[in-house]
Amino acid sequence: MRSGRFWLRRLSGLVLVLFALSVMVFVIFNVVPGGDPALRLAGRHPTPANIAAIRHDWGFDKPVWTQYADMMDRLFIKHDLISYQDQTAVLPTIGRAIPKTMSLAIGAAVIWLGFGVLFGVLSALNQGKWVDRILTVLAMAGISTPIFWLGAVLLYLLTFAWHSFPLFSWIPSGGYVALTTSPLQWAEHLILPWICLSVVSMGFYSRVVRNSLLEVQSADYVRTARAMGLSRRRVLLRHTLRTALIPLTSLFALDFGAAVGGTVILIEPVFGINGVGQYAQQSVAHLDLPPLMALTLYGGFFIVIVNAVADVVFTRLDPRIAVD
Amino acid sequence: MSVQAPELLTLEEPGDLAVPGAPGVGSWRAAWRRLRRNPAAMVAAGVFALILFACYPGAPLWVHFVAHRGPDAQNIQGTIFSGGHRIPVIRNDGTPIGPGLRGQYLLGADANGRDLFVRILYGGRTSLTVGIASALLCTLLALLLALPAGYFGGVVDRSISRLLDLIWSFPVYLLAVALSASLVVGGLDLGPIHISSSSLLIPIFVIAVVFVPYMARPIRGEVLALRKREFVEAAIAHGAGPLRVMWKDIVPNVTATTLVLFTLIIANNILVEAALSFLGVGVSVLTPSWGNIIQEGYGTIVTAPWQTIAPGIAIMLTAISLNVLGDGLRDALDPHGLRRASR
Numbered sequence: 251m252r253s254g255r256f257w258l259r260r261l262s263g264l265v266l267v268l269f270a271l272s273v274m275v276f277v278i279f280n281v282v283p284g285g286d287p288a289l290r291l292a293g294r295h296p297t298p299a300n301i302a303a304i305r306h307d308w309g310f311d312k313p314v315w316t317q318y319a320d321m322m323d324r325l326f327i328k329h330d331l332i333s334y335q336d337q338t339a340v341l342p343t344i345g346r347a348i349p350k351t352m353s354l355a356i357g358a359a360v361i362w363l364g365f366g367v368l369f370g371v372l373s374a375l376n377q378g379k380w381v382d383r384i385l386t387v388l389a390m391a392g393i394s395t396p397i398f399w400l401g402a403v404l405l406y407l408l409t410f411a412w413h414s415f416p417l418f419s420w421i422p423s424g425g426y427v428a429l430t431t432s433p434l435q436w437a438e439h440l441i442l443p444w445i446c447l448s449v450v451s452m453g454f455y456s457r458v459v460r461n462s463l464l465e466v467q468s469a470d471y472v473r474t475a476r477a478m479g480l481s482r483r484r485v486l487l488r489h490t491l492r493t494a495l496i497p498l499t500s501l502f503a504l505d506f507g508a509a510v511g512g513t514v515i516l517i518e519p520v521f522g523i524n525g526v527g528q529y530a531q532q533s534v535a536h537l538d539l540p541p542l543m544a545l546t547l548y549g550g551f552f553i554v555i556v557n558a559v560a561d562v563v564f565t566r567l568d569p570r571i572a573v574d
Numbered sequence: 575m576s577v578q579a580p581e582l583l584t585l586e587e588p589g590d591l592a593v594p595g596a597p598g599v600g601s602w603r604a605a606w607r608r609l610r611r612n613p614a615a616m617v618a619a620g621v622f623a624l625i626l627f628a629c630y631p632g633a634p635l636w637v638h639f640v641a642h643r644g645p646d647a648q649n650i651q652g653t654i655f656s657g658g659h660r661i662p663v664i665r666n667d668g669t670p671i672g673p674g675l676r677g678q679y680l681l682g683a684d685a686n687g688r689d690l691f692v693r694i695l696y697g698g699r700t701s702l703t704v705g706i707a708s709a710l711l712c713t714l715l716a717l718l719l720a721l722p723a724g725y726f727g728g729v730v731d732r733s734i735s736r737l738l739d740l741i742w743s744f745p746v747y748l749l750a751v752a753l754s755a756s757l758v759v760g761g762l763d764l765g766p767i768h769i770s771s772s773s774l775l776i777p778i779f780v781i782a783v784v785f786v787p788y789m790a791r792p793i794r795g796e797v798l799a800l801r802k803r804e805f806v807e808a809a810i811a812h813g814a815g816p817l818r819v820m821w822k823d824i825v826p827n828v829t830a831t832t833l834v835l836f837t838l839i840i841a842n843n844i845l846v847e848a849a850l851s852f853l854g855v856g857v858s859v860l861t862p863s864w865g866n867i868i869q870e871g872y873g874t875i876v877t878a879p880w881q882t883i884a885p886g887i888a889i890m891l892t893a894i895s896l897n898v899l900g901d902g903l904r905d906a907l908d909p910h911g912l913r914r915a916s917r
Contacts, residue, residue, distance in 0.1 A: 258904065263739075266736075267739065267740055267743050271743070271744055273848070274740075275752060277750070278752055278753060278756050279756055321777030333601065352852050366805060390894050390897050390898055390901075391894060391896055393893070394841060394845070394889075394893030394896075394897055395889070395893075395895040396845050396848045396849065396852075396865075396868075396886055397847075397849075398849060398852050398868075399852075399868055399882070399886035399889070400850070400886075402872055402875060402882055403879075403882065403883055403886065406875045406876070406879055406882070410876060411879070424808050458904060480623070498777050507745075508745065508746060511745035511748065512746050512747035512748045512749075513746075513747055515747050515748065515751065515853070516849050516853070519853075530748060530751070531751075534751050534752065534755045534853070534855065535755075535854065537755060537756070542748075542752060545748065546744070546745065546748055546749075546752065549744075549745035549748055550743050550744055550745065553743045553745060554743050555745075557743070571808070573639070
């Protein structure tokens with residue numbers, strides 16, 4: 251009963267958020283003075299009659315809210331939304347892009363979660379010692395990295411400047427190979443993008459894990475476990491870590507959603523991966539509303555869903571938090 | 575009773591024993607003492623101060639006394655003396671001069687023969703201005719939303735929280751990019767005021783709006799907790815109006831959290847400015863900024879890698895110093911509030 255209502259509320263919230271997002275994008279792009287799509291569609295030397303005809307054909311002469319309804323209809327019901335820029339179908343393009351973006355984001359998520367937790371635990375176990383200090387510096391550097399710059403510099407160093415060095419000679423200079431084509435090449439092409447997309451979260455997670463491990467050190471159950479004669483390391487790994495990982499679920503949902511729904515826009519163009527991010531970047535460059543609308547809703551949808559799932563997992567892991 | 579409170583606290587938080595948080599020492603004073611004992615934070619503050627100095631008063635001084643060449647002065651056919659030889663700024667094959675220990679072209683030149691070090695100093699002005707100004711605007715907006723939300727609760731809180739959720743669930747970079755792309759084309763008309771499309775106000779505004787939830791949410795949480803405290807209830811019972819209570823009783827108590835978030839968000843905003851400029855929708859290309867310099871250098875990374883690498887290092891140094899300083903401030907001010915909770 252309670253969880254049914256919870257989901258109902260979540261779903262209605264989702265619909266509302268997506269509606270608001272779509273209106274926001276539509277408004278943003280309808281106030282653009284230079285963004286009149288009819289001019290672009292008309293080609294190089296349009297006659298006024300030409301432009302008027304295009305305006306009529308594409309429905310740009312209709313009231314704004316009709317245009318909005320049309321676009322939503324094409325996006326969600328007819329599935330035949332067409333780009334203003336090159337008149338290609340938007341949804342199939344996004345469909346082809348999603349596996350690439352997912353490959354990038356999931357791989358990066360595995361890296362940042364795994365290494366973030368590992369570094370956090372190592373830091374906490376060695377609190378105040380040099381391992382902790384070095385990891386702290388690294389974490390701070392990770393949080394402070396412009397990731398597109400890291401991508402550009404790594405690409406330059408490893409595939410050009412030091413390419414002849416045997417350790418790096420296998421790294422391809424961008425592009426994407428499908429997992430089903432060749433798993434090895436898939437990983438080879440994605441290793442640098444994975445690293446770049448994960449550095450910020452990796453640094454952040456290692457700090458969060460370290461601090462929450464150290465925070466509960468004086469909790470009663472930790473003292474009891476220590477009094478029973480368990481070693482500090484054992485208490486930390488067996489008892490404290492589990493508690494410390496709980497807040498990480500909602501953090502992870504936020505970051506994963508943000509990565510898939512947005513941050514890839516900074517990584518994919520650098521590495522020439524034609525996923526969702528590159529599509530978004532190109533659409534922005536051309537002020538191409540239909541793909542941007544679809545991509546924003548895709549991103550928003552993804553972020554909201556992932557966060558809802560995380561909330562459920564969160565309440566399961568920590569029963570003290572009631573369902574809202 | 576309230577004067578003695580810090581002593582009670584020392585029982586709960588052994589770390590405070592080392593700090594002279596005795597009666598009579600204000601909490602800001604005590605925080606400053608704690609901060610001073612944190613070497614990492616002090617070094618970070620020093621580095622940030624140095625960067626600020628180098629970019630604001632330092633840039634024209636360097637140009638006037640050392641480089642003799644402004645950030646936009648091209649020099650494609652010029653030559654300079656270096657190590658007793660006269661060498662061209664741009665070689666015949668188009669490769670610009672690289673970094674070297676000399677006054678002019680300390681970090682080398684870009685493809686147009688402009689002094690990269692000078693450009694990075696001036697670019698730093700732009701990036702820091704955008705970062706700090708957008709952080710200020712973001713803080714202001716966050717307070718304007720968080721104070722009424724936490725104070726009034728109910729419908730006000732729900733609608734403000736939904737608004738924040740909405741911005742939050744928008745993919746940050748996509749929102750920033752969409753907003754900037756549309757504004758960069760035509761500028762912005764706010765009634766009688768027209769903001770030109772190359773104005774710095776556009777990235778400042780976009781970045782501030784996008785990150786409001788990151789600041790507003792934690793502040794709202796604190797306001798919500800403060801609203802139920804006795805001293806706030808007492809003020810209200812004495813007949814103080816909402817505005818007065820918010821300003822006199824609540825704002826001073828969220829200053830610590832706000833200050834920490836402010837420091838961290840500057841670092842974040844500088845990174846976002848760089849990202850937006852890299853994507854071509856941030857600061858206008860006519861103005862050097864760290865992101866723009868990377869964007870320009872990226873095209874010639876093979877022949878002149880320093881033009882891409884150097885501004886990135888400047889960004890990282892700035893962001894690291896702010897993040898470490900923010901961390902130190904958090905530890906020193908302890909916004910999560912054992913001290914405040916027992917006051």
